[in-house]
Every structure is written in C-alpha cells, then in structure tokens.
Amino acid sequence: MTHRLHFTLNGQAISHPCDPDCRVIDLLREQMGLTGTKEGCGTGECGACTILVDGTPKLACLMVAAQLDGKSVETVESLEKSEEGRKILQAFVEHGAVQCGFCTPGMEMASLAMLRSGRPLDRMAIRSGLSGNLCRCTGYVKIVDAVAQACKGTDR
C-alpha cells in the first residue's frame, strides 16, 4: 500500500509516493535528498532532527510520513530563502556557534520558531527554547550569543 503524500516542503507543493510509515527523517534525507536535517539519536533526545511542521518545532525522527499529509514542512534548507532565516545563519557564523555542525540544523530551526514567536527573548528564554537541542562541541555560550543577536530587534 504505497501512499501518495501531499504536503508543502520549504514552500513547494509536493506529491510523493511513499510508505506511509516511513520515518519523516528518512523521507527528508533519503527520498527528498534534503540531508541538512540530521539524525543524532533517533529517539527524541537530541533535537538534531528538529523541523517545523505548520510552523511548530517537531522531531522528524519520531514522526511517520502520513502525519505530513496536508501540512507545511520547513527544514534547515529553507533558511537561506528568508530574511529571518539569513539573520540566523549569519549570526551563527559571526559568533562561531558551529563547530562540528551536527546539532546546527536543529538549533537553527528551534531558533527560527523562537524568533518568529515575537516573544521577548532574554538569555534564559533562549536557553529554555534550545533546551531540547544537545550540542557536544560549543558549550552553548556561542549558540546563545548567536540567537540573541538574531533575535535582536524582533520583539513585538
């Protein structure tokens, strides 16, 4: 029973035949060729696979393809296409918030959701917004610095 999946991926309408119980992380990486999204743990613990579904951060390793039907998905590959996304990318580069880079796509997608929320973001709020994303390299300070810069002036 192959399923024809209809969803929007980074702004583009997709109609794609696939197994409905295929993990979303595999759908994105293996079938859509979008290898930006990373699989760290595969069990919800690390946040490396964070994507936005209808604007909300979700974990692609704990979702099946059928859940995406009719939804809009954004991955790290979409960041360079929007102003807010480029702000995040630029801030991560300027602050050296990337070492091995494995956690970066998840960190950036969690940051994007925070930035869009328009909530006032002090360092504590940023840390708690990133609390589901593990980084084994940077020690987090530079990541928080980067997000703080990206969010500057976006409070509503």
Added chain:
Amino acid sequence: MRPIFSPQSLPELFSIRNAHPDARLMAGGTDLLVRLRKQPADDRPLILLERIEALQRIETADTEIVIGAGVCFSRIATGECATTEIGVLAQAAATIGGPALRNMATIGGNVCTASPAGDSLPALYVLDASVELASAQGTRIMPVGEFISGPGKTQLGENEILLAIHIPRKRPAWTIQRYEKIGKRKSLAIAVASMAAALHLDENGIVHEARLAWGSVGPTVMRCPEAEEALLGRRLAADAIEAAAAFVPGSVRPIDDIRATAAYRRRVCANLLLRLLDS
C-alpha cells in the same frame, strides 16, 4: 510496512478499529515510536489520533475543566490552562522533555503509558482528575488513580480510547500549587523523584486542605495521607512541614534503578516537601 489510518472523527476511528482489531493507537508517538523501534518490525496497522477534533478540546465548564486526550503538553504548559486553577498540571507539563517534544507528546499518551515517572500523573492525582473512556458503545468515567492499575497498566478496554481528562474546579481555588521534579538535568530528563502539591490556606495562613502525591517512587503515584493530615490546622512553616515530611519515607515504595537508589529517593521525596517553604 504498516498500514496507517488517519481518522478525522470518533465514529470513523471506531469503525477502523472494528475492521482492524490488531491496530495500535498513536497520539504523539513519543512513547510508541520509541518502543516500536526497539522491537522486531511487524505489520500491525497504526491509527493516528492527531486529526480527531474531539480529542483536541480544552473546555472550562462551570464545575470542571475538560482536557482532550490529544492535547499536547506545550498547550497545557503555556496555553489555555496555564491558569492558577490547575497550575500544578501546567508546571508538570513544562518539565516534560524539551520544547519540540512537548509539541508532540500528549496528556492522553502520558496517562495511557502509565509510567511511574509520568510527570502529569502526580498533578492529576492531587487535582482529583478522572478519565473519560469512549468506545462505539458509549463512554464511562473513573478516577485516574483507579484507571492506572500498575506500572504500564491501565483499565483501558480493548475497544476503548481515552477521550478526555476531567478536572473538578476547586472552590475556593487552591492557594498553593506546586510541581517539583528531580532529574539529572532540567530538560529531557526522566524524573528520579517528583512531587505534586495542592494546598488550601485560609486568610490566616492556616492549612485547611492538603493534597500531596509523589512520582517515580513506587509502582504508581504514591500518596501519604499521614503527611497531608500533619499539615492540617497548622501554618505552613518549617516545623509543620518537617513533621509532615517525617511520614513520607515510610509510605513511598521506591526501587533502585539506573537513575537513583531507593534510599536516595526516599530521602529526596521527603525533602521535596521543604520546598513548599518558599511558596
């Protein structure tokens, strides 16, 4: 490969279940998909609950607050019911996993998983919550403490789903509600021990009603009526809390596991009561 069904309504769900009695229910999938990953693959169908509107409601009625089983913890932590009325549940919800996980994990999944460490459970016990179960034949309601019959065990019937959680509205409202969780770190940590407390104090600061419940220190949520009683008629000061705390280590039933020893858990869950001092 597993067939997947995505019913939009309860009648549709029940008819799919009827046709596929071996199907599994999946809400957020944060327990189920992790569990399925660890076992050999099978082709039992999955029924997704997330598109059923009836499971997504949060309603405040005259006498009760009703939370649909499919409501995710981020809505409970920050959304419609972060009111003082059921603050202990909102606080518990905010400790579950991390932000993205809370956008997926549902209260219904937490209750049905019935883990001794399930963070919503101690809060639901002190709030006197009941569960509403539904099948094609109708619905029934029972207290959450009756529904959960052991670690990982519930009274859910074969053809039933958990429809909603009912929380009676307390009048006058609880004066103090607290959820305290001890874990290895603040986020993405399963509780080593946890405590939910709801207290009613009169205008002179005297405790009139006290409800306490502990998680991760027994096969299910643990209560300690002696500790609750020890607080009654007293001011919420160190001597009263210490007197109450003295009963706690003897009434919980923790085990040693990879997260902590039983002895540590006994002590820490008594000490958690002391945190009420800074309310």
